[in-house]
Amino acid sequence: MTDNEKAFVNDAARQLLHAAAHSMDVQHVLDTAHSILKLPIVLNDTFFSKITSSGTEGIEPKDLRRNDDDDVPSRRRWMQSMQKATEPLIDSEGKSPYRVMCYDVRVQNNIELAKLSIYETRPFNSTDSQILKLLASSLACVLYHSDLLKCNSPNQALSDMLRSLINREIKVEELRCSMQYFDIPEESPWEILIMQDIEENTSNYPSIQMYFFNTFGGASIVMENSIVCLLNEPLRNSKLKSLKYFLKCHSMQGGLSRTFYRLEQLRDYYLQAFFVLQRCRMEDEILLLYENCFMEDIIQNCSSARDPISFCRPEILKIWEYDKKYNTQLISTLEIYCQCMCNMAETARVCFLHYNSIKYRLRLIKEISGIDKINSKDLFEFMFSLAVLRQEWGDPADN
Template sequence: MQPSTTDTSTAKQALLEALLSDAGLKNLTQTASTVMGNPVLVVDPVYRYAARGGFELDDADDSPFAAITRAELSEGDMLQDEAVRYIIKCGLDEEIARSTGPLTRYNDMFRLNTMTDAIKVHGTCLGRAMMIERNHAFGDSDREVFEFFVRLLAQELQKGGFLSLGGPQQGPYFLSRLLDDEIPNPITCTRKMQLVGFAPLPALYVVCLLKKDSQLEAREAESIRGQLQPLLHHSLITMYEGELVALVSRPPSTQLPANDEAILARVAATNNLFIGISNEFSQATDVRSHLNQARAAIRYGSTFTKILEDTHVYRYCEYTYMEMLDICNDHINLINYCHPAIWALWKHDQSHDSELVETLFAFMQHSCNTARTAAILSLHKNTLLYRINRIKEITGNDLASGEDLFLFHLSIRTLIYLGFLEPRIKPRTSADLHCRK
């Protein structure tokens, strides 16, 4: 086999001209085969041929490469089942995902070396390109030119017609591009949703899944996608900036249904994840700002797990006050905004080893219902009434004014935010924060 004689600059120029000619993917692939002197192919994520170049065969050629090529040409545009099984068995996709450039390895079916790389756009794999060492041996210049070719393929696949091709990757690709767009056009967004077959229900949520200690790897992400399947009807999901991001649509509601959150809690526990859920919204063009909400929910929920029992699933609506306090804390000393009565009560607790602030917090959380508050704190009702009377004495407040209770509640949450207080009783869900008769 002759060594490579590919001239790098000439080859790159020819490939660039092929891309700019707008003659399409097949022309670009054929040009790559011509300039590199070996067969080149492009397949989509479901192992369907998108383009091939350099696969012309002599009638007398009885090599394994020729036999496989003839069989696939006669069967259509799909890889043979045997070839797909071989890819899965040898873990080729996983190797490519871990590789930082083209992967060169011996192919037992072709009995030839191959060079393979993933075609990625915004972290989404749109396909794979392969060059087969049939006519001449790979050289350093081949690797450089092939890598350049793969980058051009990514640009070619982003051209207008790609979303209309169908297939499982169009939805994730669309979502990734939408997340990148700071000012998306509503009309264009609607048209593209139609192209990818996404017809969302009225209520939208962004769900962000983040690994606690590192970025998600491709194999982990695929496993988690599988676990999330019951959640993903009427939804899109993609890898974006090292996180799994889902755009979930549901019938009109103010929050994600409980059964969906139960699925997320199981996935979080199984895979050591933090999961954030945005507020409900209605326009897909607002997905970027709501991803920021989901990320903020993770940031505050995982840091300030002092109110709710930590399931590692965080709703943004439960931590908005934390974000407000965080913004304010950058500019002012928040302790100055703590109500003097609550500050006096906290000082009393410190000097007398009592729990009056937490008692007041639980009392207000449960709509000043003494029976429920006593049950939550595991106190006899008379003990609770004694504490409430002491609170009234120390604060000089009869706890009858809604305005005062609001200020007291805000002050206690400020103490929690600043780390002065961590409630001993943590409700399991936000629903438990409200009085239930």
């Protein structure tokens, strides 16, 4: 950069910081930048909805948009490149007569507030990138003390937090500072939903994210070939049916974590949702909850250390072997008996059997394994053992 260019950038910095400090007005800062750059400037939120602009008079709105509505993969690549960019980014793919340079407006802790778009009505020169960075810094100062984005800033902040927490890129102190600024409650019910296209086609993910936000709220990011959503209104009650319908309409599958209450726990619940999504794909289901398969998750984690069968109660193994040898149904009877909290009458009703038939089977179970009275500890260990056996060996009748 020449001495003249350095002087130009320094003067621009002085003007922009003066505009930010003395007016605390976004429009004034943009107008100042436009007078320096002589280029149209648009300020968008992180969903690319326009907030305000400067210097776009006389330019048709269609000319300020990327003209690739019929080219979804192109738009998707462009959005991904913007998310990863650390420097001002020139659009080399856009078909609009005005190529656009995009830049993120951020505050401390990397919370993204907005996106700047500069449109090329003249060739970009060597000072434009520097001035754009100064403009972004000035806008961050104004927006940080402004209510302009308060309506949707929490959701934008959550999107950044979501990625940072999953990747373990944010400290607890930074997280709490950001939550305090954006008025995000320290303890609130959260859930993680991970969605994935059935055919792993990611080109329509941006539109699905927008539809999902409009329907269910929360924040979302794209990670690899999935959409990860952070929801601050649990879906387990009235909205669960709507979620299943949403996934079906968009040819998606989803895994939903348990509800948690502190954002610093997010990564563990992300792993829950990720595990559930894998089960979803294995079982060809549209939606599964972690409650549906948490036992399998425990078993899988156990199996990484040792043979999971070693965790099973030996009495259950004896019954399983008996079923396999004589083609009986004692394992399933015991499982239902445990699920019915050791109530024989309820077990008979669920099994569609006579009370005496259940009584006979339980007596046979006692003779084979020694299982008689079942306390709460036994109940848990039996159910865990049964889940392990079904996971590892399947049903005795199938072996």
